Amino acid sequence: MSHPRPKLVRMLHRSPRRSIRSTVRALALTGLAACSGAGLGTSCDASGASAPTIAFDSIRAWKHLEAQVAFGPRPAGSDALESTRQYLEAQLRAVGLEPRRETFDCPEAPYGPIRVTNVLADVVAPGADSAKLPIVVLCTHYDTKKLGFPFVGANDGGSGTAVLLELARVIASAPNRDVVTRLLFLDGEEAIRFDWQDPDNRYGSRHHVKALVERGEAERVKACILLDMIGDAELVLTPDTYSDTQLMQIFRDAAKSLGLEKHIGKRAEQIKDDHLSFLAVGIPALDLIDFEYGPANRYWHTADDTLAHCSPQSLDVIGRMVLAALPEWQRFARR
Ligand SMILES: [Zn+2]
Numbered sequence: 001m002s003h004p005r006p007k008l009v010r011m012l013h014r015s016p017r018r019s020i021r022s023t024v025r026a027l028a029l030t031g032l033a034a035c036s037g038a039g040l041g042t043s044c045d046a047s048g049a050s051a052p053t054i055a056f057d058s059i060r061a062w063k064h065l066e067a068q069v070a071f072g073p074r075p076a077g078s079d080a081l082e083s084t085r086q087y088l089e090a091q092l093r094a095v096g097l098e099p100r101r102e103t104f105d106c107p108e109a110p111y112g113p114i115r116v117t118n119v120l121a122d123v124v125a126p127g128a129d130s131a132k133l134p135i136v137v138l139c140t141h142y143d144t145k146k147l148g149f150p151f152v153g154a155n156d157g158g159s160g161t162a163v164l165l166e167l168a169r170v171i172a173s174a175p176n177r178d179v180v181t182r183l184l185f186l187d188g189e190e191a192i193r194f195d196w197q198d199p200d201n202r203y204g205s206r207h208h209v210k211a212l213v214e215r216g217e218a219e220r221v222k223a224c225i226l227l228d229m230i231g232d233a234e235l236v237l238t239p240d241t242y243s244d245t246q247l248m249q250i251f252r253d254a255a256k257s258l259g260l261e262k263h264i265g266k267r268a269e270q271i272k273d274d275h276l277s278f279l280a281v282g283i284p285a286l287d288l289i290d291f292e293y294g295p296a297n298r299y300w301h302t303a304d305d306t307l308a309h310c311s312p313q314s315l316d317v318i319g320r321m322v323l324a325a326l327p328e329w330q331r332f333a334r335r
Pocket of ligand 1: 145156190301
């Protein structure tokens with residue numbers, strides 16, 4: 001992603017691990033009551049919305065982050081990224097999902113053609129006519145920027161992917177009957193040249209959206225939520241001015257309900273990221289990103305983007321906020 005780098009000073013925010021009481025409170029705040037007919041570990045309301053009753057586990061998410069970093073630098077087209085893809089697919093299958101690949105060539109890429117592969121899995125209730133249902137996309141990029149040193153992208157590339165994998169486990173435990181939740185792992189977000197200059201960026205999301213339009217599926221995609229750089233040990237999200245204001249308000253309300261609004265910053269900025277591909281075809285999209293990674297953003301795209309500057313607590317905070325907001329985003333999609 002890209003934008004001018006502001007100089008900001010902020011306080012260290014940490015939050016306690018999720019307790020059983022906070023899990024119950026979060027579910028109560030979503031207005032959900034238990035009903036018969038839902039699968040094990042789920043509850044649902046009269047409109048058919050389901051909510052997971054298993055909690056987001058930040059230790060699992062952290063292990064997903066460590067696994068990715070262990071593959072080393074993971075730029076588009078690399079063997080390490082293929083290993084990452086196989087890891088993603090294995091984890092998605094382990095929670096009962098059926099991942100599929102979206103592979104394509106980008107002949108126009110600088111320095112020669114690259115092959116790019118998105119991985120996606122739809123969470124759908126058994127027996128639901130998924131081809132007619134609205135879709136909420138939760139996405140992240142899993143490639144890392146190719147730089148002139150071993151860049152492992154713990155935060156930039158790794159963190160969103162780690163959280164989305166753990167969200168997959170939780171969301172798949174309670175498939176929604178009238179909304180498809182699409183988990184989308186995007187390749188080729190990073191610019192191949194050093195600087196971010198269109199069209200050398202967002203290869204995976206631009207292709208996915210083009211494919212949505214070509215197969216007539218774009219109008220069913222009602223919302224897109226992007227996670228990027230959310231592992232920063234000092235997590236304060238940067239409100240993005242391109243993002244859809246209703247989706248952001250839903251997120252703010254959810255954060256407030258959990259007492260976590262201190263993790264949303266006050267200074268809004270224009271951030272160019274994968275959500276722009278969705279906005280370009282009229283799909284409401286929201287970028288959840290902390291674009292102030294270290295003092296004056298100095299860990300961004302540097303050798304300092306390591307596990308040492310991320311934390312399980314931050315993965316926990318973002319995971320809980322997204323899960324608290326998800327039922328409202330799903331309602332937004334059904335309107
Ligand atoms: Zn990056």
